[in-house]
Amino acid sequence: MxxxxxxxxxxxxxxxxxxxxxxxxxxxxxxGSITSFDKDFINANPKVAEAVWNRRVEVDNE
Ligand SMILES: [Zn+2]
Known part of the structure; x- marks a missing residue:
C-alpha cells in the first residue's frame, strides 16, 4: 500500500x-527529512494531508 x-x-x-x-x-x-504542514484543515483530515504531500510542482532549474 x-x-x-x-x-x-x-x-x-x-x-x-x-x-x-x-x-x-x-x-x-x-x-532523515521531516515534513509537516502547519494548517488545521490539512492535519484534521488524513486524506487531505496525503493529497497535499503528493502534490508536486514543476520547477525549472535551468
Ligand atoms: Zn529521503
Missing part, C-alpha cells in the same frame, strides 16, 4: 505519524 509519493529528496519510502499538537509528519528513514 503505497498511496504516498516517495521522498522528494532521495526517493525512499515515506512514513507518517501524528506528533506535537496533532501535526501530521511525513518522515524519511533514509535521508
Amino acid at each position: 503505497s498511496r504516498l509519493k516517495p521522498c522528494p529528496f532521495c526517493g525512499n519510502e515515506i512514513n507518517t505519524h501524528i506528533g506535537y499538537r496533532g501535526l501530521r509528519f511525513f518522515t524519511c528513514s533514509n535521508c
Whole structure:
C-alpha cells in the first residue's frame, strides 16, 4: 500500500505519524527529512494531508 509519493529528496519510502499538537509528519528513514504542514484543515483530515504531500510542482532549474 503505497498511496504516498516517495521522498522528494532521495526517493525512499515515506512514513507518517501524528506528533506535537496533532501535526501530521511525513518522515524519511533514509535521508532523515521531516515534513509537516502547519494548517488545521490539512492535519484534521488524513486524506487531505496525503493529497497535499503528493502534490508536486514543476520547477525549472535551468
Ligand atoms: Zn529521503
